Amino acid sequence: KAGVTQTPRYLIKTRGQQVTLSCSPISGHRSVSWYQQTPGQGLQFLFEYFSETQRNKGNFPGRFSGRQFSNSRSEMNVSTLELGDSALYLCASSLEGELFFGEGSRLTVL
Amino acid sequence: AQSVTQLGSHVSVSEGALVLLRCNYSSSVPPYLFWYVQYPNQGLQLLLKYTTGATLVKGINGFEAEFKKSETSFHLTKPSAHMSDAAEYFCAVSSGRGSTLGRLYFGRGTQLTVWP
Numbered sequence: 001k002a003g004v005t006q007t008p009r010y011l012i013k014t015r016g017q018q019v020t021l022s023c024s025p026i027s028g029h030r031s032v033s034w035y036q037q038t039p040g041q042g043l044q045f046l047f048e049y050f051s052e053t054q055r056n057k058g059n060f061p062g063r064f065s066g067r068q069f070s071n072s073r074s075e076m077n078v079s080t081l082e083l084g085d086s087a088l089y090l091c092a093s094s095l096e097g098e099l100f101f102g103e104g105s106r107l108t109v110l
Numbered sequence: 111a112q113s114v115t116q117l118g119s120h121v122s123v124s125e126g127a128l129v130l131l132r133c134n135y136s137s138s139v140p141p142y143l144f145w146y147v148q149y150p151n152q153g154l155q156l157l158l159k160y161t162t163g164a165t166l167v168k169g170i171n172g173f174e175a176e177f178k179k180s181e182t183s184f185h186l187t188k189p190s191a192h193m194s195d196a197a198e199y200f201c202a203v204s205s206g207r208g209s210t211l212g213r214l215y216f217g218r219g220t221q222l223t224v225w226p
Contacts, residue, residue: 004153033213043200043216056213090153097142097161097204099214101153 002026004102006091012108018079021105025072025093031055032074033099034066037088046089049074081109112137112203116217124225129173129188131220133201136182143184144202144214145175154200160184171195196224 005024013019025032033056034046045058049068066076072093078085086109092099117132135141142161146154158169165177171194175186184201198221202214 006153035214035216042218043214045213045215048213058213092154098156098159099144099154100156101146103151103153106151 004091004093004100006089006102006105008105009103010106010108012110013081014110015081015083017081018077019081019107020075020077021089021091021107023074023076023091023093023102025074025091026095026100029093029095029100030072031094032068032072033092033094034074034076035090035092036060037090037104038086043090046076078107083109085109112141112205112215114201114203114215114217116199116201116220118220119218120221120223122223122225123191125193126190129186129191129195129222131186131199131201131222133175133184133186133217134182135184135201135203137203137205139205141203142205143175143177144204145169145173145184145186146200146202148198148200148219150197157186157199191222191224193224193226196222198222 007022031050033048037043048056052068063079068074088104090104092101113136115134144159145157158167160167160177168174173188198219200219201217204214
């Protein structure tokens with residue numbers, strides 16, 4: 001069974017641009033969560049989607065948004081990028097409370 | 111509200127020595143507890159989890175953890191460290207139910223170094 005797939009793995013943007021990250025969950029998993037990982041703040045929860053609905057949201061500004069499609073694939077978007085948005089963005093799909101993580105998308109903002 | 115504290119951001123052991131990584135949690139509901147491992151430039155891999163039932167949980171790669179409710183702890187151990195165990199380890203807690211099912215609260219991580 002294929003794992004969680006995140007694309008792209010690496011990307012570089014400049015301040016003010018926007019970025020879209022994609023996540024394909026494990027087949028059959030309907031829940032997708034997103035986390036931001038930085039050296040300073042550690043792993044922080046962004047949001048969770050279940051059956052195309054946002055079920056939970058962390059404490060991030062409105063520049064961070066996401067969505068989930070009918071096939072459970074999810075995207076997250078960050079608009080008006082700031083230097084502090086440089087991070088590893090991890091997606092996880094879950095079944096019965098157990099999260100399976102992808103390898104992440106490493107975003108560098110210059 | 112839930113939170114996790116990992117005592118010791120860096121732990122160093124010799125190959126063959128006991129590994130002990132400490133995790134204490136705070137939770138207003140019966141917790142689900144997890145240990146994840148992260149290798150450089152990779153995502154998180156689940157080592158083991160506690161949901162209900164037996165409090166001593168065995169995971170992959172010879173790791174185990176014991177849920178101690180009275181101490182609000184979930185320490186990770188391995189009897190004999192191997193060089194390949196060098197990585198960062200994260201303890202996490204969730205409510206494991208309802209609308210917060212997919213939300214984990216992570217500790218700040220413990221970097222494990224294994225010396226030959």
